Amino acid sequence: MNALVQLLTEHRLALWTIAAGSLCSVSCALLGCYLVLRRMSLLGDAISHAVLPGIVIAFLLQGRASLPAFIAAVVVGMLTAYGTESLTALGRVPEDTSMGLIYTSLFALGVFLLTNLARNVDLDPGCVLYGAIELVPLDRQEVWGLEIPRAVVSLGLTAVATLAFVLLLWKELKIISFDPALAQALALRAGLVHYLLMGMIAWVTVASFEAVGSILVIAMLIVPPATAQLLTDRLDRMLLWSVIVGILSSILGYILAARLDTTVAGMMAVVAGCQFTLAALVAPRHGLLGQFVARFLLSLRIVSEDLAAMLYRAEELARRSTSAPLTWARCARALGGGPAAWLSALALRRRGKMQFGPGFRLQLTDAGRESARSLVRAHRLWEAFLVEYFGLPLDHLHAPAERVEHYIGPQLQDRLAAALEHADTDPHGRVIPSAGETPSPPAP
């Protein structure tokens, strides 16, 4: 216990800094999810840039970040969203152009005021633009007898407000994010919710500018939600992941920045970007690796099904005439060779559908024969169906059936058989295996 207390006091500055960063990322990560889902990420960017003149004017009037500063900035933020819409409607300017125009202009105004009029005020341009999270622990105030940095208090309040906002408007936000038309139909006041969201984003931006600066708020708004989007398909989990990614960015960003002696805000953005890259590569379903594995497994399944069907057909032939036994070399050549053929053979054997006989001869097991029969049945049913209903010539049947056979399950097979009035043979005169027939191994 004492060791813990000692540890906490030793690293108090670092912990307060990390706490400020984490609280800021929590608010941003929650609201950012809705921006990303609604494909309005750049509106977040625009608002975060545009609140700058609001902040500066409030500082000029008040001298400190305070309630008027918040209100001014929130108003400017909502004006940005409104201005973008009305400029698009009024001036028939493309939406991206009008957004770019409004926020760069407001930002230019902010920088102009900041660098020219605010010289006498206690407001450092660098702090506003790039944040000064390192200085957060130095400016403290007393809350319930505890010395807590002022920024942590305001960021904490913001985080609580954001959480309350998300929870209270959970249903509304969800519907306007996923189905704006339904929101309209339910008379949900989508416009009101939209502007409330924009107002919250402006608030969070103002609260965060001390921590990460007004430029990098966008990193915390967009990157964690985009990362979370790659990790899950559910909204609640997306919010959760987003918050986790945001907090991780603050912690790792602080540690790395301390190691390299550089800016914490910049490092937080870089860490968030790295997490996104990682997720894009290895996320289970939506990552590149995940997609690659899924595609690889699909092609492996198809090749091994083809191999089993090939063996089944060889058995059929062997029953009618004496032909040369199917050796592995011939099979592999027919499957196109290469590692895919090998892997498919190994996969079939591992599932107990095939075994290697003497002299590398491949033999289906009973289980293997059963699944191969289903595949061949699908293939021949489809060929018969194509002739019966589309009148395709005989030499046009094999290729489509070869592709589609892997996707016709037992139920569809039965429907096809019924549609063909349970024909016995396919157009080439080969027997269509029936569904319930017990397979028999070829006579040795």
Next chain:
Amino acid sequence: MNLVPSYNTLIVLAGTSLLGAGAGLAGCFAMLRRQALLGDALAHAGLPGLCLAFWLWGERSLPVLLLGALVSGIAGIMAIAAIGRFTRVKQDAAIGIVLSTFFGAGMVLSRMIQNRVSSGSRAGLDSYNLGKTAGMISTDVYLIGGIALVALIMIVALYKEFKLVSFDPAFARVQGWPATALDLLLTLLVAIMVVIGLPAVGVVLMAAMLILPAAAARFWTDRLGVMLVLSALIGAGIGGLGTLASAQFSLSPAGPVIVLVGTAAFTVSLLIAPRRGVVARVLAETAYHRRLDEQKVLAGLREAEGDEPLAVELPPWRFAATAGRGARRRRAALQRLMVQGFVRPILGGGFSLLPSGQQRADLVERGRKLWVALLLRYPELAHGYAELDAETIDDLLPAKIVAELEADMASAAPEWSP
């Protein structure tokens, strides 16, 4: 206060004007191809490359720094394309991710450089965030001018091709043009322009420099060629005026001043441009509504008077006096018609059409019938003529179609009487 600019100011002035002109040229294509925000991403993504180039080269050499910025800016654009291509993340989020991550990396590098490099040569890296024109020397101006010239030559030489891929890339591809290569070339043009603008207006505001002149020029014309020339001129004007203003009133950095001058130019264009400007459009809309009101009144009077065109002794028709919705607008329309000599008041109240009014009312009626016939015959064209004016239908539709419609009306007249 010195009103005659010094040699240094002239150098800077030439540099920012050339930059504005070049950005104006490239910006037209960026805006038309909906890539306005790509310029923003490019500018932000250039920062880490700029810092790395500074670190590796060891001193402030503009061409080397800009080359570094160009390389990392293009890497950023490729990252955006790759995110859009390979993941489910949409383009807007991809732009946000690349923009913020690259900029963060740039800040990290810049701080590390400031901590390590001796103080003498580190000056200037910070200025790339907000832009600093004061440090511009004549070789920088040659570089900017040269690149702007190359851009100009490229646009003149490939004008037709660029136009095609900007407006209809699918058609360009179908026609067998190397659409992808042209696309890349245009993107490269934008990238180079953005990068050479970094020293003057800075990372954050370069996007504005790119789109402001183009967006302002767009209000004045519908032709690409004219728009390019105008945009280049506006860009040069913005750059020059912004620099002069910031030098004259010792405002620094110059970037925001230049952008604010550009915003003013844009706002003026937005308001007063002849056809697309807000004022002109509001006026046109008012005139259109007035004409509609007049047409309604004329049609009403015509109906009331029946087929006797000059019957003065008609019972007083109290059209204008009816209360209810639109009464005031109807009265105003009636007043205008009286002033124009289409309608006259009758003793004892009411109004009557004069011969010219009768003529115009017939024209309106014919137009309305033609309009109905058009909707019946070509319903698929309806949205193209949404604001069709009953009096100008003859100007809008080809004579052949009008004849066709009239034949329709003659053959089945009773159906269309309203």
